[in-house]
Amino acid sequence: MQVDLIIEDDRWKAVDLDALAHRAAQATQAHLALAPLDAGLEVSLLACDDTRIATLNGDFRGKQQATNVLSWPSEDRAAAVHGGPPTPPTDPELGDIAIAYDTCQREAETQGKDFPVHVTHLLVHGMLHLLGYDHINDKDAALMEGLEVEILGKMGICNPYED
Numbered sequence: 764m765q766v767d768l769i770i771e772d773d774r775w776k777a778v779d780l781d782a783l784a785h786r787a788a789q790a791t792q793a794h795l796a797l798a799p800l801d802a803g804l805e806v807s808l809l810a811c812d813d814t815r816i817a818t819l820n821g822d823f824r825g826k827q828q829a830t831n832v833l834s835w836p837s838e839d840r841a842a843a844v845h846g847g848p849p850t851p852p853t854d855p856e857l858g859d860i861a862i863a864y865d866t867c868q869r870e871a872e873t874q875g876k877d878f879p880v881h882v883t884h885l886l887v888h889g890m891l892h893l894l895g896y897d898h899i900n901d902k903d904a905a906l907m908e909g910l911e912v913e914i915l916g917k918m919g920i921c922n923p924y925e926d
Contacts, residue, residue, distance in 0.1 A: 764789060764799070765804065765806070766781070766784040766806050766807075767805065767807045768781050768784060769807070769809050771810060771812070771815060772811050772864050774864050778878060778879050780808075780810050780862075783886060784806075784886055786883070787886035787887045787890060787918075788804075788806060790887065790914050790915075790918050791890045791914055794913060795894065795910075797852070797894075799855070804852070804855055804857055806857050806859070806860060808886075810862055811862070812864050812865055813864075815861070815863070816829050816830060816833060817830075819833055829865065830863065830866060831867050831885050832860060832862045832867075832886075832888060833860070834861075834890075834892035834893050835893075836858040836892065837854045837856050837857055837893075840852060841895050841897065845900050845903055846905065849894060849895025849896060850895060852894065857894065860886070860893065862882070862885060862889070867881060867882055867885060876923070880923075881923070883915070883918065883920060884911065884915060884920065884923045887915060888907075888911055891911065896910065908924060
């Protein structure tokens, strides 16, 4: 899976976001056994700050506040039933993800987590959103969180939902 990275906030360079993103993308693709489409699967990733993500969150979700990660799938892949698997991608361009340094750093510190590990979790989370998974209801949330735990576990990262 190809990740096209745009870095707007240079603080991301210190954590080698490019490597984290490619590792998260490959692990997600492998775990879900997604065969690359003819052109290969592709994700665009914007590495920004809280100001930028707050603007995006306001513009696209009507929430005038910063958040850790946002995603915009290229097509609707939502499952037909709650807790069911999403529709496999037909478009090799899966969509776009934006991730905010300030919020991610603050969350990692507050939760006592290693920053790159927390970012990796959020990247897997965002990629699953691009693939049609969500956490709007309990059944979908259980499925998505279970996949996150499995993917991260294969990457040697502990369950992010455990205290």
